Amino acid sequence: MFIETDVLVVGAGPAGSSAAKHAALNGAKVLMVEKKSEIGAPKRCAEGVSKDGLINLGIEPSSRWVASEIDGVRLVSPGGIDAWLTKDTVKLPEMGYVVERKVFDKFMAMDAARAGADTMIKTLAKGLEKREDHVLVKAERMGEEIEIKTKIVIGADGPESRVGRWGGLKTTVKPKNMESGAQFEMVGIEMENPNALEFYFGSVAPGGYAWIFPKGNDIANVGLGVRSTLTEKSAYEHLLDFVKTCSATKNATAVELNIGGNPVGGIIKKISTDRILVVGDAAGMVNPLTGGGIISGMQGGLIAGEIAAAAIKEGNTSEKRLSEYDKRCEKEIGNLFNKYMKSRDYLGSLSDEELDLIAKAFNKTEFERISTAELLKVLVKVSPKALLKLGTLF
């Protein structure tokens, strides 16, 4: 089969669908290919999104994919000292949702389809060749070879990102920047506050943290991310240890296992070249401290879609023309990522005892709002060592 299009999006996660939607809305002929038979499953994610993030993207929350509403956070130190940031203690607790990615991702792909983007599922991109004024992509669907001639390729192919590398971008993730994740979806969870996200720090998850993200009733995503350079155990082994010892999960039963890598090294240096853009996890559009990447990936998708469509209209898909994408992403998505990365490295360097002391100090502090930046502001206030290392950043 031979197909000709303006924009080919590889990968129908939230970032890919956002790119496809906005390229189509801006007048481009769009095809999106997805290697899996079901968009959104299996998830590789804790499924948290911020309300602000959705509003900025113009996405109305739907009861079909909102699993629970979140208005608080509980931070737990290795010694079990917890700090609560909830609507009783925080002035502006407005926060977010835990979503059902299986439904959410499909919704976003449907949005793209309604905007005019074609989609092919169960279609795996196998390689590409850059030509003078177009790109030739080889793909395979259910045993059938497919050749796609396109003016621009948008690689939204996740942390494994091969599209970028085929196109000449250095998207390989260094092992120290790849967080290795494992998560159970569990039933029978016993939480003190089912509307608060829980975060557990310290040796429970070296280089990352463990989380419990409630999904309504007694259901939650219970997972953790570790950096394989800092531990001998696998993420899965750490997860088994965690659910055995954590009081919220000791009577819970796993109904789903999710695993996957999360690129936490920040946006990669160069995310566009002639006729090729990368978005989402493939471009490192993940908050290096929290590991959150749904909203930032979709922001990247929006920018990529707009610029790709504009470049095609102008008949100029050169590296120089597309470099506007790098600039906008740096400004609109990555502006705080370097600070978050330094904070991540600092928090990762603390002993369990030091984390306990910080948790104690957090307990005595008032918070304006629940956000990463606010938490870090308080951190440098309560910890002299943090002030020394991060004081100039926040």
Added chain:
Amino acid sequence: MIVKEWCMYCGECAGVCPRCLIEVGETSITFDESSCKDCKICVQVCPVRALKNRN
């Protein structure tokens, strides 16, 4: 590369492979072993230890 049957095709190995030699489909994983330099980074990052080096 030996792939254990509990591999979940998450693709983390493909993302760290310095030579981009790993292709992950929905339920398939293929290594281009002719160009592999045996760095074992893929083995190290696997969240469920599903990869094992032949050597």
